[in-house]
Amino acid sequence: MTENDFVIELSGISKKYKLFNNKQERMKEALHPLKKKYHKEFYALTDIDLQVKRGEILGIVGMNGSGKSTLLKIIAGIIPPTSGDVTVHGNVVPLLELGAGFNPEFTGLENIYFYNSIIGYSRKQTDEILDEILDFAEIGDFIHQPIKTYSSGMKARLSFAVSVNINPDILIVDEILSVGDELFRRKSFAKIEEFFKAEKTILFVSHSEANINQLCSRAVMMNQGRIVLDGPSKFVTMNYSKFMFSNPTEKLSLLEEFKHMHGADISTWNNTSVETPDQPTEDFSSIPKKSSDQAYLIPNFTPKSTVFTYNGKLHVHDLKIETIDGVLVNALVQHDDYYFSYIVDYQEDAGHINYGIAFKTEQGVPLSWRIFPEKNKYLNKEAKAGDSVLVKWKFKCLFMPGTYFINTGIRRHGSMNELLLFRGADMFVFRVIGGDQKDMGGLFDAGISLSLSSAV
Helix, strand or coil: CCCCCEEEEEEEEEEEEEECCCHHHHHHHHHCCCCCCCCEEEEEEEEEEEEEECCCEEEEEECCCCCHHHHHHHHHCCCCCCEEEEEECCCEEEECCCCCCCCCCCEHHHHHHHHHHHCCCCHHHHHHHHHHHHHHHCCHHHHHCEHHHCCHHHHHHHHHHHHHCCCCCEEEEECCCCCCCHHHHHHHHHHHHHHHHCCCEEEEECCCHHHHHHHCCEEEEEECCEEEEEEEHHHHHHHHHHHHCCCHHHHHHHHHHHHCCCHHHHHCCCCCCEECCCCCCCCHHHCCCCCCCCCECCCCCEECCCEEEECCCEEEEEEEEEECCCCECCEEECCCEEEEEEEEEECCCCECEEEEEEEECCCCCEEEEEEECCCCCCCCCCECCCCEEEEEEEEECCECCEEEEEEEEEEECCCCCCEEEEEEEEEEEEEEECCCCCCCCCCECCCCCCCCCCCC
């Protein structure tokens, strides 16, 4: 196979289930002499086409019940499709329902050999990685006890240890990395990171927009058993976020929009591009070099990935960052204080409100966020129709040189839970300027210092 060959190819995949109201109806259908149907048909997947290249990290997003887990189980060979063709090149390790493939009567050690034999490992091959599995699982002498005596956490840890030490060609990760205490979870994440760095083919399901944007170059969005979007990860998560926070009517409109998004349009979308006077993409060569100790304004420096989601009658406008002295800027100096502000015009009574802000990287990774007055708390003064409110956030710029985006949210108190009135994704972009700092790095300045003295 060449580097450009597909290691996963799905064509016309559908999965149908029979749904019965109760066990009696299932029995009636099985025994009825005229084959009368008592079930309803439910399609968990409908006509799925998907191709994944070798070494590609594909993110999969979708609401609960959208078909993500069913799709992964079909790719892993756990369940067959009702119709369609599945072609997979290489061994697949699914980190889905940890411990689901174990026999409860076998000991932990016996289950290691049993599980590995199912995926094609010989006893000799399992012997070669046995110590690594046992060291990773950290369950000690319990390895010689039947699985049915294990706690759910112990069983999951052993299953995870077996799966990640097989060195798969294709790894399927469904958001299950909550096994054990914080030290074991970190070890689990570190092991998964090794697979990402080794350029394995990975299918990664997560509800975390930041994780998908950070780890995946491509993503698909699923809804009601269909793939409705396929493209650059931030493009997909941005639209998925908008879909998630929209009301039912807007959701239907968005699904229609997704149908008309052609591949060429999506592939040319640049997930971090911004506009400057001379260039349609992020190219700072035309911007005059200025002192790194003085903030300034880059003309026409605006994000292309902005998404405003309105679920109420209000209008957000006049976004800006200012210095403490009131100078408009978007190229900021480290350690200085700034104001980010916008105006909210309420066109109907909105009740008790809270406001939120988040700073994110180009990949959508959240760096800092704040809700005021606090989460699930609201301002005493109600927002009324006709109110025009200046929302002004003060922050200290501790970020390292780079490009960052600002997200905001406006929520109102509901009788049962919070109601999101407005969400602004990538609504403002700014640069942090600085010299050639070869002696430090990362995403923010933690104020690290060093002292040396004689230890004698």
